[in-house]
Amino acid sequence: MEKIPPGNAAGRGALDRPGGRGDLSIFGVDIASGSPGSRRAPSYSLVILEGDSLVPHHMISRHKLIRMIRERQPEIVAVDNVHELAESHRDLINLLRRLPSSTRLVQVTGGERPESLVRLARWNGITFDRTKPLEEAEASARLAARGVGAVVSAFEDRTLIKVSRRRSLGRGGWSQNRYTRKIHGAVMSLAREVERQLREAGLEYSLRTVEGLGGFTRAEFLVEAPRDKVHINAGYSVDAQLKVQSIERPALQYKPLLHRRGYIIVGLDPGTTTGIAALNLRGELVDLISSRAISSSDVIEWIAARGRPLIVATDVSPTPGAVEKVKRAFNAILFSPGTDMAGEEKIALGKELGYRNDHERDALAAALAAFKRYKNKFMQVEKKAPAEVDPDEIKALVVRGYSIENAIAEFTQASPPEGRPSTAAPAATPVTGAAATDPDAAGLRSQIQQLTEQVRTLRSYVDELRSQMAKKDADLQRANERLDRAKDKTLREIKREHEIRIREKEIERLRSILRAERKYTKRLKRTVAARKRAERIEAVKGLRRLKPVAAFSREAVLAAAERYALAEGDLVLLEDASGGGRSTAEIFREKGVAAIVAEGEMAPAMQEHFLDLDLPVFTSREVAVQRIDGLPFIRPEELEAAREEWGVQQKARQARREAERLESLFQDYKAERMKEEKRKKRMEQREKMGRREGYN
Template sequence: MTAFIFFKEEISLFHENFEENNLENSKDTNRITENSKEYYSSNSISKTDFDNDSNFKKDNPKIEYKKRTIVGFDPGLTVGIAILDLNGHILSLKSFKEAKYSDVVREIISHGRAIIVASDVYPAPKMVKKLSASLNTKIDSPSSVFTVGSKKEMVDEFLKDIKSNFSPNNAHQRDALAAAIKTYKNYEKKFNQIDKRGKEKNLSFKEREEVKTLFINGMPITKALDLINDSKVNIKAEKSNFDNILVSDLKTGVYSNSDSNLNSQKTLIKLKSRIKQQESQIKNQEAIIKNLRDKNKLLKNKIRKQKKKSSKLKFKLEKLQQDYSNEILLEKKVSSKINIIKKLQMSYNNEKVLREKLEEKLKTFNKIKTIEVSDKAVPVKIIKSFTRDGINESYHQGDLKSGDVVFLLNSRGGGSQTASLLSKLSLKAVIILDKMPPQAKEVLENNDIPIIKSSKIGIKKGKDFAIVKSEILDKEIQIWKHKIKKQRNQDEKEKLWNVIDEYRAKRKRDSHEN
């Protein structure tokens, strides 16, 4: 399409130059013909690259070509803009604080015609979409998270490779440049392929850029190359036809006498050129429309497949959620049952231990009963410690009752209060291994509870109780009672003598006073 515009401008310029020559007659025909051929030979776009096109623009200021660019855009309070051409050269790298939208657009179009606006985040921000709509470009954004580290690494590597004087001064410029570089890298291989195949077809720099633009907009490379190449061939044919008509008319003297014929011929040529241009544009647009329709059809099929896939996944997800919920409920029920089982198991174990203890006590009790029935032996209840807790433990377990004989394994910890607990039970006798504290001994003796050393009666100790021969025990109890009675009589005599002595001493004092 650009080539058509160049050709139209060439025709206009040629006619202007032609009128300035003020042709008077057919004698100048050969000179004009040579000038025409020389002009088209030196300015034909089919034989030049971008540098020659630049010279052409200098010679013909009416013709202006705008480079195709990739714009990296980082919106925000401070806007970052990076502009690359399709060869990966940095054209601009700037940032604007609180910039107007018009200033941003002006900066971008001052460097060429943008064909892609690139963003460093996905999805693209609203400001990026607005800029893309204003410039009528595609949007390119990363498909995954573009980390700060990845951006910095990409920018540093790119600047090192191209040896550019540009360098980002802040994070906004860096993000914009990273977005533009990433987009360029995505298309770089295809751009190189277009350049290689375009040069094989003798396409100029601008024509190759047109191919790249068509490719970015969705047209396959081969189709785009053929379209631009066909347009170029049509332009060449139109030029050649124009030259032949012009030279023929000059030779036959069509322009020698009247300018009206020349003007009519010029108008006709312009109209034909315009018709060809419009036909080529229509053909180009039809190709783009067809390509977009094909792409739209593919996208619709893809959307339909994705919806079907999404529906299946949704159904699968709902089923998984239901299964998961059922599994959780089952786990809760199982957990509850397990807790109940553990509690029952614990209760069973406690009951089992208690039953074993009770069975053991029952056996002991039966043995004690058997011994009690016999006149030869007396059962002895064992108290492990001569303390309040030890006595209470034996009492609450049903081991102690009135008239029992007890065996203190350790009598050192007891006192008067501890001895009082035993006194309340009205025990038959207390057997000891070691020496009992005097306070406790006094309480028991005052309550007529015999205290007998185990070494004197030959006690036999079992696991839960002990036994002693009833004959020996009764004999020791009698000995203790006799001893206590004698001791009490002696104490009474001493008390009486003490009273008599006190009385005598008083009478003596009274007599001395008189």
């Protein structure tokens, strides 16, 4: 339910701003000649009211009037009839679209059922000559400055933004797809920019797009805000265009320019779901609402924001306590039907104005029944009320017990001059028995009564607010306690989730290790199976197994050592003997390999190195290799024969190397002896030469 500050209940509105109403810029307009529907173009009288200054313009065209409005951007354009500005409803809608978003078009005579401009002017102490358009335009401006009139609203508080292509795709050609993607991409880019601006402005919106090749063919934003709140301007680029417009209402809507607290009849249906209806004293619906779990203070606030309750009505008997409370808060007159109203009667009363549920129906039926009770008297007041008196003030006195004549006399009879007795008839004396007073005294008494009602309402409202504040303090305390518990729970959840993440990482690490171990286990199983198969073959056929090494490289030797578990005494099949190096050959020696059967040619240097390592290396020609189930085997007798031959060759090699070593030693000794002989000869020659020199 919308909250209305207490100040609004006292009648303050949009025109009550710092600096007074004189700060407003108001255009008063009246048609001077012609009409929008005739062949002759209309001319207008314009009065610009700004504070105490008044600037008249007579006989200006409609085009110039609109141009001046767009240039000056006044807060209000006031007319006595909006159809003086437009030929038709559609023309009026187009005019409203052309007005600045901050400018309001006001029909000062009212909305659906307008009052006479002359009567409204009299009520507000304004006089003018109806035959002079400039004075009539001035009267409209001054009435609007006082908050009289209704704002003409043709648009909802929603805005439609359309983004579409600016150029046609044409019939196509070789580059048609690229051209289409370029245009659709431009539409999508512009739509994204609009969406970004709406998000930055914090506006609610819904988006509907039609996808095309490479982007959007069009995009429509429905923004939940009036046009003046959407700071996006229409425009276009080379390939895309942007249109911004308010959403048109099905029919024109008239909203009061200043929410005056006029008299209203309130229908109330209390309960778990409360229904409230408000009618003015002409039987027109002011507002209708239903809400769950609404407090008494909210009900009083809602009613006060919509007027001064004259009658509070219910549809049941006895009167509920909630209705009595509202009636006492406003010092209103209670209406009760005496018995519970029948459902058929409620439906018949409410169907003309319409309702959404049973609670609204009951509240509306109660208000309409109360209006029906006083309808005839209200019609008589309308006929008898003087033009200078507001009929609603007379109706209020009639409802409170005054006769129509006495109520009228309360506002029209003047007090007698000082020292002279009153000549008023006794019948004109109010029911209260007080002497007739002048209009100023009657106005003051009415104002005092209004202020008294307002004070009583506000005091009740303050009590409700205090009670509500205490309740909200308790609710806040409970909410803080729940918040603390929620924080503790959240911290526990965060800690738990942190532990879960740690455990999940550990589980993943262990799973990775498990997968590696399973792979290793499978390899071991295959190796064990191959070993057992080889052992069976060895046992059955009397062969010796060879453990294959794919290549003569360090990586291949280490891989085979891990796979086949090379150990001391094993026989190795070197499937590719090319390449290799001394360090690779020494791995076989470290593993204790008994012999190697090599396929392919091995480098002579490596053959010599294996001989130095005392590691037999046989070729596949020397020892025949048999493959059974993919496993290599050799016959033990062939291995022994090859080993004996290798042993003979190794002994011969060792003997040859020993002889070469002794020969090398002999040659070294011989060379040393020759060097020694040469040294002795040089010494002897030096001694002979020394003796000769001594003789001389």
